[in-house]
Amino acid sequence: MKQEILVKVEHMNKRFGSTVALKDVSIEVCSGRVLGLIGENGSGKSTVTSIIAGMQNADSGTMTYHDKEWKPGSMLYSLEHGIGMIVQETGTVPGITVAENIFLGETKFFKSFGEKHKWGPVKRKLLNQKAQEALDAIGASHIRAEQMTANLDLQERKLIEIARIMNKHPEVLVVDETTTALSQKGREIIYNIMEQMKKENKAVVFISHDLEEIMEKCDALTVLRDGNIIVTFDKSEFDEDKIKSSMIGRQLEGDYYRSDYDGSCEDEVVLEMKDVNLTGKLIDFNLQLHKGEILGIGGLSHCGMHTLGKVMFGNKKPESGEIRIKGKKLKNEADAMKHMVGYVAKDRDTESLCLNASIKDNIAVGGLDQFTTGGFLIFPWNEKKYVQKQVETLSIKCAGINQYVSALSGGNKQKVVFGKWIGRGSDVLILDCPTRGVDIGVKQAMYQLMYQMKKEGKSIVIISEELTELIGMSDRLMIMKDGKIMHEFPRSESLSEADAIQYMI
Structure with a gap:
């Protein structure tokens, strides 16, 4: 198929107060390909795409869509005219149903009394049916249209947002850091959508901090740094080291993950869980965290590990069993903070x-x-x-x-x-997906900070769906499945992702 320029951005500038977000940025979004945008946090990736999608306006510069001036007044206007954006964080309303979120602002089309006047009560059955069709179409049939959105986790809410956007059949799709909020199944849904859009000669702009992912899925890659376009690579030119150095303007110094394989820690137990049960999430769960230890918890998204972090911090109360911090029984979050426990949530x-x-x-x-x-x-x-x-x-x-x-x-x-x-x-940090949505420079700084804290005798629990992160940082790695610990690995140079995956599935 013949490629054409669908969206053209020329000499775009944007400031937020004294901060320069974009400086003379020019980008072309072409049909039949996936354009990757990569750069450190604050480099301007989300800013330029949010302007294309109508979320905000540029200070200066021009945009065209199909060779016509493009000045969208809102994201809804953009979506109605063929440009949709899946934002980095959640874009759903919690207090309504899944169906109402998918047809947000459009329930007037499901009114009972007349197509012309759009008045009367909502045809709930028809609304749910059409919403379910939208979910089924992207491969998210496990989510039911009549469910309350507030009862769903971050990943499922993100899939609702994807269904809402794709139900409009956009010609240009912006995917902003979406895959970081998804499990492997959710990521496959996004990848399939991107591939299908390429086949239909549509366009995708894909923002991700996962360099391996972006090199695999993109046909071209534009690097931004401090609001400037640094370079655009064609797929044949992709080189990990060149991309990294162009992103940060320097070579990464020091280790990324830990370089040592000493998994030792002190004997003192600072956090302990005994026979903890929470229906559908944790089953007879036992765990000990030692002083000066980095304990990794891994598994598939719904294995119970994200609930585990909340229980450890006193955010969720187990039905039976107990949690002890430094020998004292944990009552609630305030109690955890009193005992110098911190918690970084996934969402x-x-x-x-x-x-x-x-x-x-x-x-x-x-x-x-x-x-x-x-x-x-x-x-x-x-x-x-x-x-x-x-x-x-x-x-x-x-x-x-x-x-x-x-x-x-x-x-x-x-x-x-x-x-x-x-x-x-x-003294104790519980980190649930701590590097989600952050660039390689920030990730390295966080990993170095965690290792420094370990050396100071502090204790860290890392809950993550990224096995490379867990293997690279943990003194001990526990793999969860169906609310239970399936296997435990000590820190080892020979430990691989394949070793851990067999206990996750």
Whole structure:
């Protein structure tokens, strides 16, 4: 099929206050291929695609779609005219059904009294039927249209969003960091959609921090850095080292994962679970975490490991059994914090952060006892100093500590979450998918930070669907399936992903 330029961006500029998000960016999105966008957090990837998709406006520059001026006023307008975007974080409304989310803003077309007037009660059966067809079409039949969205996990909510976008049959699809929120089954759904769109001579713009994934799935790859286009590689030119160095403008220094294979730790048990049960999630679960240990927990998405993190932190109460922190029985989250336990949730935007609050407020909430009197009187200077230290230590890119977290890139949001717990000096960190949606430079910094904390005698639980991450960082790796530990591996140079996968399936 003949390729044509569907979307053309020329000399686009965008600023957020004093921060330059895009600087003279020009991109062509062509039919019949997948264009990858890659770069460090804050490089401008999501900014340029969100402008194409109508989420926000550029300060200057031009766009064309099918050689006609393109100035979308909203994402809904873009989608109705053939450009859809699946955003990085959740794009669903929790308090309504799956069907209502898929046809968000369109339930008027399912009214009972007349096609012309669109009034009367909603034809619920027809709404559910059409929504189920949309879910079935992308391969998400396990999600039922009549379910309440709030009862579904992050991955399932993301699949609802995908169904909503694909139900409009877009000609151009932007996939922004979506695969990081999905299990392998969910990723296969995205990959199949991308492949089908190529066959239909449509276009995909694919944003991902997974270099292996993006090199495999993309036909061309554009690298952004600090709001600038650095280089575009054709598939024949893909080279991992060249792409990495063009992303960060330097060679990565130091180790990425740990270089040692010493899995030793102290004998002291800092967190223990005894015969813990939670229906459908954890079955007679036993676990010990030692001082100075990095314990990895891996498995398929629904094996129970994400629930495990919540139970460890006192966020979910088990039906039987007990959790002890430093020998004391855990009662709830407040109790966990009192015993210097921190928790980074997988769904950071809804569980770990307050997006409509500042960086200062999000970090400071974890350390109130360090700059208040009796928990009531806040000393502003001490609070500012406390927060500024975390911003500098973690190299959080921001306009200032009063900037809203919602304006940050995914990696910088994650740094804010880390700052909340590291600032208060947490002895135990429970990390659920800690590097989801962050670039290789930030990942390396996080891994080095975890290893440094281990050497300081702190204890870390890493829950992840990325086996390379778990094998690269853990002193001990537990593989879960159906709410149980299936196998345990000590740290070893010979441990491979294949060794672990056989206990996951």
